[in-house]
Amino acid sequence: MPESNKEKIYGYDEELWYRVLRSQYWSGDRDVKEIDRLLRRLSPGKEILDLGCGTGRISNRLATTGYSVTGIDLSRRCIDEARKIAEGLGVSGSVTYIVGDYRDLVPISGKKFDAALCILAPAWKSTEEFASIFRNLAQHMNDNGILIVRETLKERFLASLYAAPSVQNWFRIDGDMLSLHTWDYDPLESKVKTKKEFYGRLGNNFEFITRIEQEYRLHSFSEYAEALGSAGWDLEEVVVDGVDILKPAIYNDPWWLYSALMAARVRRGGT
Numbered sequence: 001m002p003e004s005n006k007e008k009i010y011g012y013d014e015e016l017w018y019r020v021l022r023s024q025y026w027s028g029d030r031d032v033k034e035i036d037r038l039l040r041r042l043s044p045g046k047e048i049l050d051l052g053c054g055t056g057r058i059s060n061r062l063a064t065t066g067y068s069v070t071g072i073d074l075s076r077r078c079i080d081e082a083r084k085i086a087e088g089l090g091v092s093g094s095v096t097y098i099v100g101d102y103r104d105l106v107p108i109s110g111k112k113f114d115a116a117l118c119i120l121a122p123a124w125k126s127t128e129e130f131a132s133i134f135r136n137l138a139q140h141m142n143d144n145g146i147l148i149v150r151e152t153l154k155e156r157f158l159a160s161l162y163a164a165p166s167v168q169n170w171f172r173i174d175g176d177m178l179s180l181h182t183w184d185y186d187p188l189e190s191k192v193k194t195k196k197e198f199y200g201r202l203g204n205n206f207e208f209i210t211r212i213e214q215e216y217r218l219h220s221f222s223e224y225a226e227a228l229g230s231a232g233w234d235l236e237e238v239v240v241d242g243v244d245i246l247k248p249a250i251y252n253d254p255w256w257l258y259s260a261l262m263a264a265r266v267r268r269g270g271t
């Protein structure tokens, strides 16, 4: 896998991407709780592969609870930070971090994995590309291995939109970063257009950093289910989360509402 990456990440400069992910590291406790519950219920082992691991928000936390984790990410900056955090937590011996593209997955030190995670880290534009990535992944899994994907689902997005149109405009403050989000939906094309503005804290104020506009197609749950099936995975569980009004508003950001966790098991000895 390539050890350097000059590409932009989802249209962001790598340095900004790193700042955004670093500022959101705190939110991992919430996500890991559900993932750990799924792993305990469904997974036969402790060897985890984290596809698009970012700064190790999930990987490092899982390592502190006894898992052995291999994390892959395009961003060297994020991987360096993930390693640093692992060191600080005293779990360097339980994590392996690799700079690379998970679409080109090759055997990693001859390892096979009990579970693979892909948490809000899409590297596909179509469900055909999605199926091709996870068909390849299946070869790197132990028998009974599971895959956990958290992704935005069209149904979840539409339901949020109908329940509260204000979810199209939202903001979040994570440490020293403020981001303003506007999501527009085109129902004919099933496309969302997102506009995000980023501001960095400057004393008591925030200073504008950049604006990023993106457009992508939202896939439905049934499209993902079909793609997983065609790639050799059997869907076992889908977890959706609601608003928890006892938690600070930041826990209820729209990403949480738009997405779902899908858990599937690798199919062996058949189609």
Ligand SMILES: C[S@@+](CC[C@H](N)C(=O)[O-])C[C@H]1O[C@@H](n2cnc3c(N)ncnc32)[C@H](O)[C@@H]1O
Pocket (backbone or CB within 6 Å): 009, 021, 051, 052, 053, 054, 055, 056, 057, 058, 072, 073, 074, 075, 078, 100, 101, 102, 103, 118, 119, 120, 121, 122, 123
């Ligand atoms: C929104 S972040 C999520 C990071 C992490 N999964 C988490 O939940 O904190 C998505 C990450 O996926 C990575 N990514 C996207 N496409 C990738 C690819 N093809 N190969 C490796 N990493 C990828 C990006 O670099 C980014 O750090």
